Amino acid sequence: MTFLKTLSGFLRIEHTFFSLSVIFAGAFLAAGGIFSARLFVLIILVGTGARTLALALNRIFDRKIDRENPRTAKRELPSGKMSMNQAVGVVAVGSLLYFVSAYLICPLVFLLSPIPIVAFFVYPLMKRFTSLCHFGVGFSLALGPMGGWIAVRCSFEDMLPAIILAIFTFFWISGFDIIYATADEEFDRRNGIFSLVARFGKERALFVSKISHLISFGSLVFLYIVSFRTFFAILPLVLCGYLLYLEHGSFGQVDSTFFRTNILIGFMVLFFTLAGIYLP
Secondary structure (H helix, E strand, C coil): CHHHHHHHHHHCHHHHHHHHHHHHHHHHHHHCCCCCHHHHHHHHHHHHHHHHHHHHHHHHHCHHHHHHCCCCCCCHHHHCCCCHHHHHHHHHHHHHHHHHHHHHHCHHHHHHCHHHHHHHHHHHHHCCCCCCHHHHHHHHHHHHHHHHHHHHHCCCCCCHHHHHHHHHHHHHHHHHHHHHHHHHHHHHHHHCCCCHHHHHCHHHHHHHHHHHHHHHHHHHHHHHHHHHCCHHHHHHHHHHHHHHHHHHHCCCCCCHHHHHHHHHHHHHHHHHHHHHHHCC
16 A cells, blocks of 8 residues: 555656546547547556656656755655656556557557657656756647547548647646746756746746747637537636636646646546537
8 A cells, every 4th residue: 555655646646637638638529529438448548658657757867856856855766765666667567558558549549659758758858958848848748639639530630620739738738837847946046957937037937838828728719719619618618718817826836726727727628629529
């Protein structure tokens, strides 16, 4: 039980909702509704495997930085609660789950499956050399809606709705990560960690975050215009915009409410998609 508790803290399973919600939104868009239970389960498995792999790599690459940062020193690797061998084992299990599930979905998904892995390796390293590191995180998760689309259709045909969702995800997560970086502003500046917050200061960085979230909401409005135009999709669309607005009402304060708000945003995007498909 102790190891399971440690593993849960290491992986932050609840954060999987960020990626799964937009992956399923892309999948439902591609199907125009419901799809097989087999594919539903495989998408959960491939998304969980990808998230497990990505977060484990992030924790491994950042273990020395986390050890020096008072905010993160109690994380599983820097505190010694989890060994490097165990962390590498988590990477192996996540990789196996990801690649096997991708293989079982369709040949094209398996052929494309290394692309997210490259992104997972690159984005944790970006904070060491560029203040644009936040957009690396956004790019990694933006692959989700397009992956969901391809999982259903096994082709690139008519992918515009998924691309629009990917644009939303890119700017949503990038803006989210900028706000998250405000918690480490002074530490990052003292230790040469690159972020927009450390380079330009909190106020300017949060302005970039606001612009990112404005673009992300605008992309959802565009998706509504080109794909839905249904009355009942308006409510989750407006709620999503309101939740994005609330993120900035606390002036970038990062706490449990902040993460819950982003999980709700993911669900609102999924409900927005389902309402656009099923309701008049």
